[in-house]
Amino acid sequence: MPKKSFSELINSPGMPVLVDFYADWCGPCKTMAPILEQVASQHQGKLKVIKIDVDKNPAVAQQFRVQGIPTLILFHKGQPVWRQSGVVPAQQLSQTVQTYL
Template sequence: MPKKSFSELISSPGMPVLVDFYADWCGPCKTMAPILEQVASQHQGKLKVIKIDVDKNQAAAQQFKVQSIPTLILFHQGKPVWRQAGVVPATQISQAVQSVLR
């Protein structure tokens, strides 16, 4: 199966995509991992969650001007509709997801 490009990943038709820009060495990124798992399970079948390692995918991080990690960007129909840097509570992420699911 061919590897999908970043633009293909965020353009999931009819389904918002939450992108977590992170790095393996980042402590706050590790804190976000279980929160993102919780959000993904709450919105199973309605939301795609993908993780982008900024050390391995510098072009994607530069494209969206990611200056600190973790940075979460919610894409809807291929366009960024919500963005937050730092550790974010699951409730705040879910509210952003719900706003595009309506």
Template sequence: MPRKSFAELIDSPGMPVLVDFYADWCGPCKTMAPILQQFAAQHQGKLRVIKIDVDKNPAVAQQYRVQSIPTLILFRQGQPVWRQAGAVPAAELARAVGPFVTS
């Protein structure tokens, strides 16, 4: 199966895509990992969560002006609609992203 481009990954008709820009060496990124995993499980079929390693994908990080990690960006139909730099508590993530997730 061919590898999808970043543009193909975020252009998901009818389903928002939450992108976690992270790095393996980043402590706050490690804090976010289980929060995002649980969030993805709770919204399965309604939201896709993908992780982009900024060390392996610097061009994508630069394209979206990711200057600190973790940075979360929510895309709807390929367009960014919400972003947050830094670790986010689960309740805050649900409050911010919830309105974009279809029922």
């Protein structure tokens, strides 16, 4: 199966897409990982979560002006509607996502 482009991934029909810009060496990114898993399982079937390694995908990170990691960007109908850098508590992230479901 061919790899999808980033724009194809964020234009998921009828479903918001939460993108986590991270790096393997990033401590706060490791803290964020279980929070993302929790939120993804809470909203399973209604939310797509994608992880983008900034070291392997620098062009995508530059396109969205990601300067610090972790950076989370929520896309709704292909457009960024929410953005946060740093660790986000699970409850806050879940409430934010809920707005777009």
